[in-house]
């Protein structure tokens with residue numbers, strides 16, 4: 001049973017994994033035996049990430065690369081193949097959010113979110129798939145969202161991108177399933193990371209942020225998730241245990257999508 005979840009001998013690229021969800025997923029892969037490669041936008045963040053992996057006893061390799069830049073991504077994938085090995089597991093984790101009411105959002109801001117959260121997973125997946133095919137298979141995990149299913153005020157671009165990412169996931173599964181590539185998504189609920197810090201910051205008077213209380217009331221588990229809550233599902237989707245799971249979005253949300261919400 002244990003062997004089914006082993007990632008021994010596998011190389012995993014987790015994008016934007018200096019901290020937050022990406023770091024937790026990469027750490028879980030390393031504990032399951034994988035070699036870890038990650039990237040971030042700036043050397044400063046890569047260095048912080050390298051120090052964090054080192055402190056956790058994980059021998060990771062980190063590179064500077066903007067996932068929206070196709071040339072940089074292609075060069076990164078070539079470099080990883082030469083220096084570490086063919087990428088067996090890709091996690092499209094890098095992402096941004098802009099919380100702006102739609103009528104106040106510029107088209108440029110909308111495009112930027114789509115670029116990082118939807119176009120980039122296409123660019124990185126496209127770069128790794130040919131070698132996965134040559135090698136006889138691979139695993140791609142796209143980090144989706146509650147917003148792959150639900151809308152809310154201020155996140156039009158993010159919801160459009162994460163909804164699109166769900167369908168890109170299904171399409172990669174459809175197009176390359178016969179090449180033994182499994183492409184699945186993880187849809188995290190509300191997870192405590194720097195991305196959601198503004199939604200949890202205490203008010204000036206020290207009281208809880210109303211969104212903080214809202215999410216706890218909306219979540220049957222009655223708490224925010226942690227990046228580590230996503231580790232088991234990610235190892236499952238990266239390992240042989242999920243070899244006949246394809247095009248699936250695994251929501252890891254403490255039950256949010258099942259629940260109408262606590263009555264006032």
Ligand code: NAP
Pocket residue numbers: 015016017018019020021022039040041042045065066067068092093094095096116143144145146187188189190191192193194195196
């Ligand atoms: P985070 O704390 O903001 O971390 C995101 C990471 O992505 C950062 O390392 C960031 O780099 C990197 N990144 C952003 N743009 C990039 C680019 N163009 N090229 C390379 N790296 C880039 O976010 P998180 O909360 O860990 O979220 C990780 C993923 O999970 C995202 O896709 C997010 O949408 C998704 N997600 C989050 C939650 C949640 O509740 N937190 C829930 C569902 C889904 P810098 O260090 O340079 O900023």
Ligand code: GCO
Pocket residue numbers: 097099144145146147152155158187188189190191195196199
């Ligand atoms: C927001 C949040 C969310 C989460 C996450 C939910 O403003 O509503 O940032 O979008 O980050 O993606 O699954």
